[in-house]
Amino acid sequence: MELTHYRTFGKSGLRVSPLTLGTMTFGEEWGWGASTEESKSILKLYLDKGGNTIDTANLYTKGHSEKIIGDYLKETGIRRDSLVLSTKFYGNLYPGDPNAGGTSRKNIIQSLEQSLRRLQTDYIDLYWMHAFDEFTPIEETLSALQDMVTSGKVRYIAVSDTPAWKVAQAQMISQFRSWASFIGLQIEYSLLERTSEGELIPMAQELGLGVMPWSPLKQGILTGKYTRENQNDQSTGRYTKPDLPESTHTIIDRLREIANQQNTTIAAVALAWVMAQPGISSTLIGARTTNQLQQNLEALSVSLTPDDLTYLNEVSEPVLNFPIPFMRAAYHNGMGGTTINGKTSVLSPILPQNSQEVY
Template identity: 80%
Template structure:
C-alpha cells in the first residue's frame, strides 16, 4: 500500500490517502515544532509521494500552520484542486473575546474567513468542528455549516472530539432538515487509547462517518524510544509526567518483538495496527522532521496478520464504560444468546436462564 491507495471518506465521494498529513507541528510558536523551511520540506515530501490530504486548524501555532501551507501551495503553484485542504474551527485566538471561539454562527463564519485568508484559497474541502461547545445549540452550528456548504466556501463538514450522543443528535437534525451532515469523525485512537471502541467508533459505523484517528503513536510513546529500563526518562515537553505504567511497557515490548520479526520500526507496527482496524479510513500522522515523516510512511508497507493484530489486542484491551461490560458478560457467560451474523446476540441473553414463554 502507498499514499495513492485512496479511499472514500464516510458517506461521500471524497477520496483521501490512507495517511493524512497533520500539521500541528508546523511553526515554532508553541515552543516546539518545525521551522518554516522544515515544514515546507515535509509538505513537499508528502505531496510528491501522492499524499493528497493536509490537515490543520485555525488554532495550530496561532494560525501560522495554515499560513505555511498557504504560502507553500502559492509559491510552488500547486494545483489547488489536487489537494484536500482540511482545517478546523472552535479554537480561540483572541483571549478575552467570547465570540472568537466556539461553534456559534458568528464564530464559524469569522474563523472560516480568516482560515481562507491564511490558506490563500477561496474554499475548504473538509471543515471540522474541532470540539464540542456546550454553550451553542447544535442546530445553530449545523445550520451555519450547511449555509457554508451551499455557498461553496466549504465542500464537506466533519466533527472532532465530541461525544457520540451529540454527534448522533447533529446527524439526526441534519437528516431531518435536509442539511449537509458530517462525513467524518476525528478521535484519539491508538494501542494506548482504545476507549473510542465503546461509543464513538460504533456510532461512526452506524451513521456512516469515516474514522480519522489522531495521535496514533500516543504523542511519541509508541515509537519505541522509551523503555522500561529508562522508565520514560526522556519524555519531556508537552507530555508532562515521564512515568509510564507497566501496562504501557508490555505493549511497547510486543511492538518491538513484531518490529524485529518484520524488519521495521516500532512506530511502523503501531501505525499499521491503527490502519488495520476496519473502521479506520485515514490516519493522521504528524512529523517535526523529514526523518519522522519517512518513519511514519514506512507503516504503509507493513501488513499485520489477524494473529499479529490479536497479539497486540490482548495486551491493549480497553476498559469500557457501561453498558459494554454488561453486554460482554452476557456474551461470554453463555446466557442463551442467539447467533446472528456470526455474533452472539443479547436478544435472549439478558433473560434469566429459567425464563420461558408463559402466554
C-alpha cells in the same frame, strides 16, 4: 499499500489517502515544532509520495500552520483542486473576546474567512468542528455550516472530540432538515487509548462517518523511545516524560517483537494496528522532520496477520463504559449470544440460558 490507495471518506464520495498529514507541528510559535522551511519539506515529501489529504486548524501555532500551507501551495503552483484541505474552527485566537471561539454562527463565519485568507484558497474541502461547545445550540452550528456549504466555501463538514450522543443528535437534525451532515469523526485512538471502541467508533460506523484517529502513537510513547532502562532520565521535548506503567511497557514489548519480525519500526507497527481497525478511513500522522515522516510512512508497508492483531489486542483491552461490560458479562454467563451471519453478538436480547417460550 501506498498513499495513493485512496478510499472514500465516510458516507461521501470524497477520496482521501490512508494516512493524512497532520500539521499541528508546523511553526515554532508554541515553543516546539518544525521551522517554516522544514514544514515545507515535510509537505513536499508527503505530496511527492502521492498523499492528498492535509489536516490543520485555525488554532495551530496561532494560525501559522495554515499560512505555511497556503504559502507552499502558492509558491509551488500545485493544483489546488487535487488536494483535500482540512481545517477546523472552535479555537480562540483572541483571548478576552468571548465570540472569537466556540461553534456559534458568528465565530464559524469569522474563523472560516480567516482560514481561507491564511490558506490562500477560496474553499475548504473538509471543515471540522474542533470540539463540543456546550454553550451553543447544535442547531445554530449546523445551520451556519449549511450556509457555508451552500455558499461553496466549504465542501464537506466533519466533527472532532465530541460525545457520541451529541454527534448522533446532530446527524438526525441534519437528516431531518436536509442539511449537510458530518461525514467524518476525529478522535484520539491508539493501542493506549481504545475507549472510543465503546460508543464513538460504533456510532460512526452506524451513521456513516469516516473515522480519522489523532495521536495514534500516543504523543510518541508508542515509538518505543521510552523504555524501562531510560525511564529515570531527564525529560525533554514537548511533553513531560511520562512515568509509564508496566502495562504500557508490555504493549511496547509486543510491538518491538512484531517490528523485529518484519524488519520495521515500533511506530510503524503501532500505526499499522490503528489502520487495520474497523471503521478507520484515514489516520493522522504528524512529524517535526522529514525523517520522522518517512518513518511513519513505513506503516504502509506493514501487514499485520490476524494473530498479530490478537497478540496486540489482548494486552491493550480497554475498560469500556456501561452498558458494554454488562452486556459482555451477560453473554459470558449464558444469557444471550445469538449467532447472526456467523458472528455472535454480545448485545443480543438477554434471556436465561434454559428459558423457553411460554406465551
